[in-house]
Amino acid sequence: MKDEEIITLILQGKSELYSILIDRYSGKIFSTAYSYTHDHEEARDLVQEILIKVYNNLAKFKADSKFSTWLYRVAVNSCIDWNRKSNSRILKVAFSSEDNDVFDTIMDESDGPEQALLNNEHKELIRSVVKQMPEIYKTVLILYYFEDLKIQEISNVLDCPKKTVETRLYRAKGILKAQLKQELSGGDSYELQTI
Amino acid sequence: MNCKLYKDMLHSYEKDELDETEKIQVSKHLESCEACRSELTEIRKLRQLMGALKPEGFQLGDMKQSIMSAIQSGKKRLPAYDIKVLAKLGASMVACGIIALALSFTDLGDGIALYAGQISQRLENTESRWNQPITLINKGLSNMSDTIVNLDGMMFKIQQKIEGGM
Ligand SMILES: [Zn+2]
Numbered sequence: 001m002k003d004e005e006i007i008t009l010i011l012q013g014k015s016e017l018y019s020i021l022i023d024r025y026s027g028k029i030f031s032t033a034y035s036y037t038h039d040h041e042e043a044r045d046l047v048q049e050i051l052i053k054v055y056n057n058l059a060k061f062k063a064d065s066k067f068s069t070w071l072y073r074v075a076v077n078s079c080i081d082w083n084r085k086s087n088s089r090i091l092k093v094a095f096s097s098e099d100n101d102v103f104d105t106i107m108d109e110s111d112g113p114e115q116a117l118l119n120n121e122h123k124e125l126i127r128s129v130v131k132q133m134p135e136i137y138k139t140v141l142i143l144y145y146f147e148d149l150k151i152q153e154i155s156n157v158l159d160c161p162k163k164t165v166e167t168r169l170y171r172a173k174g175i176l177k178a179q180l181k182q183e184l185s186g187g188d189s190y191e192l193q194t195i
Numbered sequence: 196m197n198c199k200l201y202k203d204m205l206h207s208y209e210k211d212e213l214d215e216t217e218k219i220q221v222s223k224h225l226e227s228c229e230a231c232r233s234e235l236t237e238i239r240k241l242r243q244l245m246g247a248l249k250p251e252g253f254q255l256g257d258m259k260q261s262i263m264s265a266i267q268s269g270k271k272r273l274p275a276y277d278i279k280v281l282a283k284l285g286a287s288m289v290a291c292g293i294i295a296l297a298l299s300f301t302d303l304g305d306g307i308a309l310y311a312g313q314i315s316q317r318l319e320n321t322e323s324r325w326n327q328p329i330t331l332i333n334k335g336l337s338n339m340s341d342t343i344v345n346l347d348g349m350m351f352k353i354q355q356k357i358e359g360g361m
Contacts, residue, residue, distance in 0.1 A: 015267055022259050034250040043250070048258055055266045103240040123248055144206065145245035151207045162207070169206045173241060 003067035007058055018055055025068070026051065028147065029075050035142040036079040037086075038131045050078050065156060072149070072157045076139055083135065102181045129179045137172035144169055198224075201231050209238050 003024070006017050026047055033046040054074050061070050106122050130141055143149045143157065151169075155162045201224050207213050208221045225232055 016263070018266060019259060019263055022255070022262060026255050026258070027253055030253040031250055034253075040250075040252070044253075044258065048262055051262050052265055055262075101237070103237055103244060106244060126244065126248060141245075145242055146248065148242075148246070150210050151212050162212075163203070166203045166206055170203050173237065176241075177237070 004063050007061060007063075007067065010055075010058060015055075021054075021067075022051055025071055028068075029071070032072070032075050032142060032147060033079055033082075035127070035130060035146050036083055036138070038127055042082070046075075046078060046082055050075050053078065066153075069153060069156045072143070072147075072153075073159070076143070076157060080135055080139070102177055102184060105184060106180070125180065125183055126176075129176060129183065132179075133172065133175060136168055137175055140165055140168045141172045141176065198228060198230060201225075201228070202234055205231065205235050205238055209235065209242070 001020070003021065006020055010017050029047045029050055030043055033043040033050070034040070037043045037046065050071075054071060057074070061067065106126075130138060133141065139158065140154060143154045144151070149157070151162050151165050154165045158165065201221055204213060204217060204221055208218065211218075213221060225235065
């Protein structure tokens with residue numbers, strides 16, 4: 001059954017069908033939430049909060065957009081709220097002139113086929129750098145790279161033009177790269193002011 | 196078009212979201228521009244890297260049950276309310292001819308909002324039926340607790356409005 005059909009039935013009183021949507025989307029919401037919190041328990045709490053919020057607002061869902069888009073919007077907004085309440089570290093970025101490829105470094109050091117065999121230290125590093133990114137860059141990175149959404153979908157979720165998403169992604173990748181480089185080399189950092 | 200414009204388009208190019216004309220333009224540019232080629236390679240590497248970073252160990256477990264019971268009873272856990280916000284709410288409810296009171300039942304573990312008017316009426320009714328069979332009194336009490344649950348749901352919605360949620 002399609003999401004939209006399920007929602008129609010729920011709104012007609014079959015609230016038990018919501019469990020299908022929970023099965024369908026809780027994993028995705030968890031992975032998004034985890035990218036913000038970097039903490040299992042906090043992410044679980046967020047998933048629960050988001051799914052209850054979504055249910056309570058189902059009547060406001062307009063069938064002219066995809067349910068998943070709307071769901072991501074609620075999820076991202078909740079994660080950003082969480083982020084503002086929690087004391088996140090301020091990002092500092094090093095601007096380095098050397099141009100060795102930091103993504104290569106990370107991949108070369110992982111001992112195996114590219115997929116899934118990153119060493120744990122690097123996984124932690126990437127996750128924590130993403131977590132510390134300024135909100136507007138973090139969100140597009142998470143949706144494009146972790147959640148594998150298309151630019152068009154991200155632009156629907158964030159309700160901003162595709163061009164804006166593209167520009168943010170380009171900058172976000174640059175920041176991520178610079179920050180990874182800095183963490184890997186242990187170099188000095190400078191307050192991020194130029195973006 | 197300069198390089199910067201192409202660079203911005205590469206994330207779309209990678210997920211095949213450009214229109215035909217743009218796609219051809221970017222492809223042509225990539226043939227001649229080393230910088231943009233390496234930019235695209237980076238995007239692909241980063242997709243691989245981050246794609247391999249899915250968090251492990253998420254199991255729905257009993258969360259599903261607690262979400263379902265939360266939504267089916269209409270009873271949600273209430274966040275702690277700011278007293279000023281409550282005061283404002285109170286004022287607007289008085290304006291609607293309703294008096295709102297927030298009571299904290301610490302032994303229930305949850306803050307529960309009650310409409311004082313309705314509840315006291317129910318209490319009076321219950322008292323006036325004191326000489327009625329105990330089943331009737333129980334029914335009165337259970338109606339009252341339904342009201343509490345409904346109000347709880349309302350407060351949750353109001354809270355969402357305050358937070359400027361969806
Ligand atoms: Zn170029």
